[in-house]
Amino acid sequence: MRSILHSDANCFYASVEAVLNPELRDKAVAVCGSEEDRHGIVLAKSEKAKRAGVTTGMACWEARSKCPDIIIVKPHFEYYSKFSKYLHEIYQRYTDLVEPFGLDECWLDVTNCLKSPMEIAEEIRQTVKDELGLTVSIGVSFNKVFAKLGSDLKKPDAITEITEENFKSKIWGLPCSDLLYCGRSMTEKLKRIGVKTIGQIAELTHEYMMGKFGKAGSDLWIYANGLDNSQVAHKDHYEPAKSIGHGITCVSDIRKLDEGNKVIYALCQDIGYKLRAMKLRAKGVSLGIKYKDLTYQGYQVKLENPTQDEGFIAKTACEILKKHYDPMHIIRALTVTAINLEDEDANEQISMFFDYEEREKREKLNKVIDEIKREYGSAAIKPAIILDEDKMPSKEQGKVLPGKMHR
Numbered sequence: 001m002r003s004i005l006h007s008d009a010n011c012f013y014a015s016v017e018a019v020l021n022p023e024l025r026d027k028a029v030a031v032c033g034s035e036e037d038r039h040g041i042v043l044a045k046s047e048k049a050k051r052a053g054v055t056t057g058m059a060c061w062e063a064r065s066k067c068p069d070i071i072i073v074k075p076h077f078e079y080y081s082k083f084s085k086y087l088h089e090i091y092q093r094y095t096d097l098v099e100p101f102g103l104d105e106c107w108l109d110v111t112n113c114l115k116s117p118m119e120i121a122e123e124i125r126q127t128v129k130d131e132l133g134l135t136v137s138i139g140v141s142f143n144k145v146f147a148k149l150g151s152d153l154k155k156p157d158a159i160t161e162i163t164e165e166n167f168k169s170k171i172w173g174l175p176c177s178d179l180l181y182c183g184r185s186m187t188e189k190l191k192r193i194g195v196k197t198i199g200q201i202a203e204l205t206h207e208y209m210m211g212k213f214g215k216a217g218s219d220l221w222i223y224a225n226g227l228d229n230s231q232v233a234h235k236d237h238y239e240p241a242k243s244i245g246h247g248i249t250c251v252s253d254i255r256k257l258d259e260g261n262k263v264i265y266a267l268c269q270d271i272g273y274k275l276r277a278m279k280l281r282a283k284g285v286s287l288g289i290k291y292k293d294l295t296y297q298g299y300q301v302k303l304e305n306p307t308q309d310e311g312f313i314a315k316t317a318c319e320i321l322k323k324h325y326d327p328m329h330i331i332r333a334l335t336v337t338a339i340n341l342e343d344e345d346a347n348e349q350i351s352m353f354f355d356y357e358e359r360e361k362r363e364k365l366n367k368v369i370d371e372i373k374r375e376y377g378s379a380a381i382k383p384a385i386i387l388d389e390d391k392m393p394s395k396e397q398g399k400v401l402p403g404k405m406h407r
């Protein structure tokens with residue numbers, strides 16, 4: 001039997017900020033896209049802010065009204081990726097089979113270690129705290145899916161073991177959506193056939209789930225029954241991040257197109273900054289629209305030329321919004337995601353008509369902007385649209401494809 005750990009750093013961005021600035025420790029902290037109240041959006045929050053009702057994607061002013069003593073800080077993505085590396089270094093003391101899932105989560109395969117998986121989990125929990133000043137929650141199990149689920153069950157600073165003996169009693173009563181890859185739309189479909197818990201998935205037949213939902217249904221049945229046998233990748237296995245910007249949602253009613261455009265530009269500021277900090281380029285943009293009646297639509301667009309420029313990403317997202325905008329349908333939340341990411345040094349296939357000079361100019365400009373932001377905070381520079389709606393960038397980039405998002 002395999003022994004898999006899934007370690008998840010708790011409130012990662014906010015915790016790193018508290019390590020860098022001890023005055024923030026044990027306080028209600030929100031990491032916000034831009035410091036100014038009107039346009040800032042909460043990217044991450046501390047445990048205390050979370051308890052006060054602050055959620056990711058909330059406007060800063062809203063966070064402040066929920067939690068008046070909240071401390072707003074600007075993001076330092078370069079430190080988050082540094083701390084992510086430090087975490088990996090600790091994990092690699094035990095095994096080379098360390099597979100990251102985002103910046104703050106990792107699977108470890110410790111099957112062939114001398115110490116027991118619970119011992120290792122306990123050591124990691126303590127070491128991360130002592131050496132980095134962060135807390136992690138760890139799931140210990142016999143497959144990746146249950147290890148991941150275990151790390152969500154108790155947090156912060158906790159260990160949960162899910163064994164072959166106890167998984168039915170520990171997991172089967174939980175909602176389907178707790179299962180990895182059981183997204184919003186699948187959860188909705190399952191509900192329609194009366195399936196609400198992981199146990200209910202497990203008790204259907206594999207044939208039924210396969211026939212009804214195809215490969216996704218088959219996978220969920222396998223996961224629910226504890227039969228996931230996917231491997232933990234080797235630490236040197238390189239798989240670039242697939243997307244940046246997911247989960248960054250603006251939660252306030254949007255009743256006009258230009259309000260939506262402003263939110264998009266505010267969201268994209270961070271996406272561009274993050275892409276450049278992580279040396280990645282986006283080959284596509286997706287826009288998620290959640291309406292007041294809680295329905296959700298996702299659209300994605302392929303970019304002809306990969307970019308790390310927030311202006312292009314925002315413009316593309318605004319085009320999608322414009323195309324699908326219906327003034328009668330009030331928008332609750334927008335999510336912009338840079339998708340299909342590639343290394344910035346990757347060999348690009350650039351279309352014949354691409355304006356290299358224009359891109360070089362923009363890249364130089366972005367570097368200067370990043371430096372100013374680091375020096376004076378992200379509120380120092382704002383896209384023109386937030387100040388003046390007529391100043392949208394006009395460069396043509398990307399074509400709107402009719403495709404829908406999977407999740």
Ligand SMILES: [Mg+2]
Nearest residue numbers: 008009010104
């Ligand atoms: Mg985390």
